[in-house]
Amino acid sequence: MRINIENFRNDLLNWYDEYARVLPWRSEPLPYYVWVSEIMLQQTRVEAVKPYFARFIKRLPTLKDLAEVDDDELRKLWEGLGYYNRVRNMKKCAIECMDKYNGFLPSAYEELIELPGIGSYTAGAIASIAYKEVVPAVDGNVLRVFSRLLASYDDIGKESTKKKFHTIIQEYVSKDRPDAFNQAVMEIGAMVCVPNSAPRCNICPIVSYCQAYETGKEHVLPIKEKKLKRRIEKRTIVVMVHDGKVVLRKRPQTGLLADLYEFINLEGYHTKKQLKELFNDSYTIKSIEKLPTSKHIFSHVEWHMHGYLIEVENVNDELLASITDVDERYAIPTAFKAYKDMLKHYIK
Incomplete structure (x- = not known):
């Protein structure tokens, strides 16, 4: 035709x-x-x-x-x-x-x-x-x-x-x-x-x-080859709170989510005991609370995240952000939205 x-x-x-x-x-x-x-x-x-x-x-x-x-x-x-x-x-x-x-x-x-x-x-x-x-x-x-x-x-x-x-x-x-x-x-x-x-x-x-x-092919077309299966990465997200503010870190200038702000983001899954050992030398830990798991899908990778909220009595040379800063000043990727919402609930 x-x-x-x-x-x-x-x-x-x-x-x-x-x-x-x-x-x-x-x-x-x-x-x-x-x-x-x-x-x-x-x-x-x-x-x-x-x-x-x-x-x-x-x-x-x-x-x-x-x-x-x-x-x-x-x-x-x-x-x-x-x-x-x-x-x-x-x-x-x-x-x-x-x-x-x-x-x-x-x-x-x-x-x-x-x-x-x-x-x-x-x-x-x-x-x-x-x-x-x-x-x-x-x-x-x-x-x-x-x-x-x-x-x-x-x-x-x-x-x-x-x-x-x-x-x-x-x-x-x-x-x-x-x-x-x-x-x-x-x-x-x-x-x-x-x-x-x-x-x-x-x-x-x-x-x-x-x-x-x-020709009855409207349900078949268009042809698009399936993407390769995404790689799964296990992460532990630590929402560290001091005096009503949260510790933020800036990601590297290149790579995934370059130059954006995030909560403390560790490779692999960590237990409460491992986190206490990891942070004990730098912080005086008041409490550690397990948070729900979360998942975020990027184009080529999936983050499967475990989360913890750690309240500390002291911080060193860290960027501390208020809830207002988190809402209005620092760009935090959607990958961390679940933990951002939990932080707000905790602070309020």
Whole structure:
């Protein structure tokens, strides 16, 4: 079945005009807003991103503000979104834009893709949505829609497949409304042509063009090779409290959760007796309380955590943070959320 691209575009855009969600970065598609929202949306649902986006833009309304913000404050603004390397690259990008582009994101796809942290998809989104350049924005939603549309058995996890679809979709992008076209395909992928085996074909405005639906393969496609099994790491988290404040330590500048703050984090599982022996020379321990276990999944590793709350009478040269500091100043990864909540309950 050969797709009539003009009819396909019209049906897609008519649906988008009627059913598109009202989102703050769509209502005012400034290049900076589009960029910030797209980076936030890469691993997070739209509804969850809204308050983060509002808070980020209120504090850092321009590229200049982002380029100049303190690193700890920037990480705190990002806390809960994960993948902190993305926000570090955003600051690098903002600094480069201040130096090269007078404080603005460039309008051309080819210039955008050369900036730190901006890949093909993000460059396409900014160029098409903010600047109306006729270029595709190919994210996971778009790959899923077009894999089913064209009944493609190419593995969408491969970079070669993404490049192939970028070239294919270029022909489909509306010359008059590239911004609406790209957002419409993303919206179809998010709301209708959803992942796994449950596409909502009965309400899809482009189902008549879909070769996967025509051949009964909509539940099979797209093809994506399963990821390797994650490595499991055993950790012991020590929430050490002194005088109503908690000991925080800063992680190394490279590697997992780089430069973020954490509670005392030990490799392997430790017993109360082992912890007393470990800390006895440096601290006067008042009490040790076993906390519930917790688990956090990263992309390639799982932390299986045992926790303890240790109250001490003295600290040495340690960073002590109040609950207000924990809430407002220091970025603590979501991996430690369970122990952060337990700390708050204990202090209160």
